Amino acid sequence: METLYFDLRATRVKQQDITEKVGEAARILRQGGLVAMPTETVYGLGANALDADAVARIFEVKGRPQDNPLILHLSGQQWLPRYCANIPPLAFALARKFWPGPLTLVLKRRNNVPDIVTAGLDTVAVRCPNHPIALALIRELGLPIAAPSANLSGRPSCTTAEEVMADMGGRIHGVLDGGPCTVGVESTILDMTGPQPRLLRPGGVSIEAIETIVGPITVDKAVTGQLPDGERPKSPGMKYRHYAPRAPLTVFSGAPDVTAREMERRMCPRTGIVCFDEYKELFQYQETYSLGPYHDTAEQARRLFPALRAFDESPCTEIYAQCPDSRGLGLAVGNRLKRAAGFRVVECDAQRIILGLTGGTGAGKTTVLELIEEMGGSVIDCDKVYHRLLDENEELLFEVRRVFRGAFTIDGKLDRKKLGEEVFAKQDRMALLNRIVYRYMVPYLEDRLGAVVEGLCAVDAVNLIESGLGRLCDATIAVTAPIEVRVRRVTARDGIPEQYARLRISAQKSDEYYRSKCDYELNNAADTPEQFRREAKIFLRRLIEGLQEEKRYGKKKGRVTRE
Ligand code: TXA
Ligand code: MG
Numbered sequence: 001m002e003t004l005y006f007d008l009r010a011t012r013v014k015q016q017d018i019t020e021k022v023g024e025a026a027r028i029l030r031q032g033g034l035v036a037m038p039t040e041t042v043y044g045l046g047a048n049a050l051d052a053d054a055v056a057r058i059f060e061v062k063g064r065p066q067d068n069p070l071i072l073h074l075s076g077q078q079w080l081p082r083y084c085a086n087i088p089p090l091a092f093a094l095a096r097k098f099w100p101g102p103l104t105l106v107l108k109r110r111n112n113v114p115d116i117v118t119a120g121l122d123t124v125a126v127r128c129p130n131h132p133i134a135l136a137l138i139r140e141l142g143l144p145i146a147a148p149s150a151n152l153s154g155r156p157s158c159t160t161a162e163e164v165m166a167d168m169g170g171r172i173h174g175v176l177d178g179g180p181c182t183v184g185v186e187s188t189i190l191d192m193t194g195p196q197p198r199l200l201r202p203g204g205v206s207i208e209a210i211e212t213i214v215g216p217i218t219v220d221k222a223v224t225g226q227l228p229d230g231e232r233p234k235s236p237g238m239k240y241r242h243y244a245p246r247a248p249l250t251v252f253s254g255a256p257d258v259t260a261r262e263m264e265r266r267m268c269p270r271t272g273i274v275c276f277d278e279y280k281e282l283f284q285y286q287e288t289y290s291l292g293p294y295h296d297t298a299e300q301a302r303r304l305f306p307a308l309r310a311f312d313e314s315p316c317t318e319i320y321a322q323c324p325d326s327r328g329l330g331l332a333v334g335n336r337l338k339r340a341a342g343f344r345v346v347e348c349d350a351q352r353i354i355l356g357l358t359g360g361t362g363a364g365k366t367t368v369l370e371l372i373e374e375m376g377g378s379v380i381d382c383d384k385v386y387h388r389l390l391d392e393n394e395e396l397l398f399e400v401r402r403v404f405r406g407a408f409t410i411d412g413k414l415d416r417k418k419l420g421e422e423v424f425a426k427q428d429r430m431a432l433l434n435r436i437v438y439r440y441m442v443p444y445l446e447d448r449l450g451a452v453v454e455g456l457c458a459v460d461a462v463n464l465i466e467s468g469l470g471r472l473c474d475a476t477i478a479v480t481a482p483i484e485v486r487v488r489r490v491t492a493r494d495g496i497p498e499q500y501a502r503l504r505i506s507a508q509k510s511d512e513y514y515r516s517k518c519d520y521e522l523n524n525a526a527d528t529p530e531q532f533r534r535e536a537k538i539f540l541r542r543l544i545e546g547l548q549e550e551k552r553y554g555k556k557k558g559r560v561t562r563e
Contacts, residue, residue, distance in 0.1 A: 003165065004028075004174040008038075008133055021176070022133065026140040028173045034058060036150040036164045037137055038178030039129035041102045041186045041204050042157040042305070043164045044073065044147030045172065046137070052114040055146050059116075061171040063153040068236045069119035071104050071187070072126045072144040075135060083124060083144060085110050090214055091192045097213050100130035102187040102204025106235075117146050119236060127187050133178040149186060156243045156308040156340065159184050163309065184302035185332045189235055190217070199223055200235035202332040204301070208442070208468060212435055216466050216517070223335060226343045243340035245308045247272065247316050251341045253323040253334070254348030255450045256294050262348045263320045272316035274307045276300075279322065287314055291322070297329040304333050308340055326471060327446055350551035351454035353544055356473035356518075358464035360508040362486035362493070362501070364524040365479045368536050369460055375540065377456030380448065382441070382469065389440050390414065396440045403432060438467040446472055456544065462508075465517040474547050478514035481524035 006021040007013065013021075025035045029047065032054040037046050045062065047054035049072050059066055072083060077095040080087055084107040091105050109124035118124050126144075129135065138145055149157040150164045158164045161177035168175070188203035190210065198218045199207060211217060222233040252259035260279040267273070273283045276294040289307045292299030311319055321337055323345075324330035338345055355372070359365050369379050389396055391414075400419075401408050407419035423430040449457065449472055461469050470476045481489075483505065490501040515521050522539055526532035 001170055001173070003169050003172055005161070005165070006174060006176045008176055009179045018133070018136065022136045022140050025137055025174055025176055029054070029137075029141050029145070032057075033173035034061065035137075035174040035176065036158075036161070036168060036172060037131075037134050037145070037147065037176045038161070038181060039073075039131045039134045039147075040100075040181060041129070041183045042159055042181055043150040043161065044129075044134070044145070045150040045164075045168065046073070046145040046147040048141060049073075049117055049144040049146035050112065050114065052116050055114060055116045058146065058148060061168065062148060062151075064148060065153070065236075066116075067119045068148075069121055069125065070117050070146040070148050072113070072117065072124060073134065073138055073147055074126055074128050074144050075138045076100070076128055079144065080107070080126065083110055083113050084108060084126060086193075088192055090197065093213060094190070094192075094197075094210070095128070098205055098209075099128040100135065101128070102130070102183050102185075103127060103210070104187040104189045104201075104203075106189060106191040106193060106200065108193060123191075123193055125189060131178060133176055137176070154241055154244055156245065156305045157186060159302070159305050163305075180302075182302070183298075184304060185329065185336060188332070191220075191234060194218075198234070200233075201237070202335050204329070204332070206328045207331060207471075208328065208439070211468065216468075219471075223331075241339070241342050243305070243308060243336050244342070245319060245340065246312050247319050249308070249319045249321060249337075249341040249344070251321050251323050251334075251337045251345045252348055253338075253345055254352075256322060258348045259322045259346075262346065263322065267320060270315060270317045272311040272314060272319040274319060274321035276322055276324075287311070287316055291324075291333075294324070297324055297327065297333060300324055300333045301329045304336055325446060325450070327443060347551045349454065350548065352452055353456050353547050354449055354452070354473045355456070355458045355543075356464045356470045356476040357458055357460050357479060358462060358470075358476065358518065359479035359514050360462075360486065360505060360511065362490040362505065363479045363481040363511075364489075364522075364532055364536070365460065367524075367529065367533060368477070368479055368522065368540070369458060371533065371537055371540060372456060372458045375456060377458055378452075379458045379460055380445065382445070382459060382461035382464075382467075385441060385444065386437055389437060389444065390416075393440055396437065399436050400433065403436070404429075434463065434466070438463075438469075442468050442472070445469060470518075474551075475520060475543060476518040477520045477522055477543075478511070478518035479522050479524065480511035480514060485524065 008018055028035050032051055035046050036043050047058050086108045104125050104127040106123050106125050109118055113124050151157050152167045159181040161175050164175050183204040186203050188205040189201040191198040191200050196218055197214050198220055200220050220234055227233055252263050260282055264282055273286045273288040277290050278294055280290055289310045291303050323334045323337055357365055407415055409415055423433050464470045486505055487501045491498050524532050
C-alpha cells in the first residue's frame with residue numbers, strides 16, 4: 001500500500017491547502033482507511049471510531065494486543081453525552097479547564113461505541129486534542145476518531161511525521177505532517193468512574209494542575225511500579241512493555257549528581273547516554289543525547305521519545321538514562337523511561353529513606369519524630385516551612401497579595417494577623433491560601449530532600465497528602481489514637497479545659513481520613529507513653545529495613561494512596 005504524505009507544516013502551507021488535505025484525509029477515514037494525524041502529545045493513528053472494521057485494522061497494523069482499548073478523540077466536551085453515560089460534574093469541570101489539551105477522561109460508555117474500541121470494557125477513554133489539524137479532521141469527519149499512538153506496538157511513540165513514516169509507511173493510507181509535537185508525551189489518563197478521580201497514566205497535564213481543580217487524586221499502583229504477576233491493571237495498556245529502544249535501557253533514579261556519578265562509574269565505551277544538560281560534559285566521550293535542563297520537565301517531555309529512538313542507528317549496545325524527579329511532567333517522563341527499561345532501574349539513593357508523617361493533634365506524632373531524631377534522622381517541620389515561605393518568598397507573596405488584598409498594609413507588607421483572621425473564618429479562603437503556598441512548598445522541599453543523599457529524613461506535615469508532599473516520601477505514615485486518649489493528652493499538654501481540647505480535635509480531619517490516605521498507620525492505643533515509644537520504635541525499624549530492601553532490589557514501592 002502506498003502511504004500518502006500530506007505536508008501541513010504551518011510555515012509552508014496556506015489555509016486553503018489545509019482545508020483541502022484535511023478533506024481528503026477525512027474521505028479516507030469515511031471509507032474505512034487509516035490516517036496518522038498530529039496531536040499536541042504524540043502522533044495518533046486514526047480511524048473512524050464508529051467503524052468497527054476500520055478500528056480492527058488499527059490493531060492489525062500496530063501489532064497491538066486486542067485487549068488494549070483506544071482513546072476516542074472528540075472535537076469538544078459537547079460530544080461527551082453522545083458517547084458517555086453517567087458523566088459526573090467533575091468531568092465537565094476538568095474538560096472545561098484542560099480541553100482541548102492532553103487530558104484523557106475514562107467514563108462509562110454508551111452502547112454506540114463499538115466493543116473493539118473499548119476492548120469490551122464498560123468504560124471509554126475520551127479526549128479533545130489541542131492541535132488545529134487533529135481538530136479540523138475530527139470536525140470534517142463529524143465523528144470521533146479512535147487513535148492510539150502511531151508507533152509499532154512496544155516502540156517509542158512518534159513525535160514527528162518522519163518517525164510515523166518509519167514505523168507505519170506502507171501499512172496505512174495517509175500521514176498528515178503537522179510538524180513536531182509540542183508536548184511530547186501522551187495524555188494524562190484519569191479514571192472518573194470511581195468515588196475519587198484516579199490517575200491511570202501520568203502525561204501531558206501534571207497531577208499538580210489537576211489537583212488544583214479536583215483536590216487530591218489517587219494514583220494507580222501501575223503508575224509508579226511494576227504490578228505483581230497476575231494482577232490486572234485498570235488501564236490495560238500499563239501491563240505491556242512499552243516505548244522500548246532497540247538497545248537495552250537502564251534507568252538511574254535519584255538525585256541527579258548521584259545518578260550521573262553512578263552512570264559514569266558503570267559505563268563502557270559503547271554505552272549510549274541520556275542525561276540532563278548539566279551533566280553532558282561528564283560524558284563527552286560517549287554517544288550522548290541530552291534531555292534538557294534538570295528543572296525543565298516540559299523540555300524533557302519533548303525530548304524523551306526522540307532520545308529513545310536516537311540510538312537505533314548507532315553502534316551502542318546499551319543505554320543509560322538519568323531519571324527526572326516526579327515534579328510536574330517529570331512523573332510522566334520517569335514513568336515512560338522505566339517502562340522503556342522494562343523496569344531495570346538502579347536506585348542510586350537506596351541508602352536514603354524519606355518518611356512522611358501526618359495525623360491529628362494529641363495522637364503521638366511528636367513522640368515518633370523524637371524517635372526518628374534519636375535514630376539519627378533529621379526532621380523537616382512543614383509548618384515552619386509554610387511560615388518561612390510566607391515571610392520570605394517574594395513570588396509567593398506576590399500571588400498571595402493578588403487574592404488576599406485586605407491582609408496587606410498600604411506599603412505592601414503582609415499582616416499575618418489579618419490573614420489569619422480571614423482564613424480561619426472561611427474554609428474556602430484557607431483552601432485557596434494553602435493551594436498557593438503548596439505550589440511553592442513542594443518544589444522547595446523537593447530541593448531540600450534532593451540534597452539528602454543518604455540517611456533517614458522525616459517530613460512532618462498536617463496536610464501531607466493534600467499538599468502533594470506525600471509523593472516525595474518513600475512511605476507515608478498516619479499517627480492515630482482513640483479520641484478519648486487524644487482529649488486527655490491535649491488537655492494535660494496544653495493546660496486547657498477538656499471541652500476546648502474536644503473542639504480542637506473535632507475541627508481537624510478524622511483518623512479515618514489519615515488512615516485511608518497513608519501507606520501505613522501507627523495507632524497509639526498503648527497504655528503508657530513508654531509502651532507507645534517501644535511499639536513505635538519497633539514499627540519504624542521494621543519499616544525502614546523493609547524500604548531499604550525494596551530499594552536495593554529495585555522494586556520500589558509506588559507512592560500511592562492506599563486502596
Ligand atoms: O496523547 C495520547 O493519549 C495519544 C494521542 C494520539 O492522543 N494517544 C495514546 O493512545 O497514547 P494509546 O493507545 O497509545 O494509549 C491509550 C491508553 C492505553 O494505555 C489504554 O490501555 C488506555 O489508554 N485506555 C483506553 N481506554 C481505556 C479505558 N476504557 N479504561 C482504562 N484505560 C483505557
Ligand atoms: Mg501508545
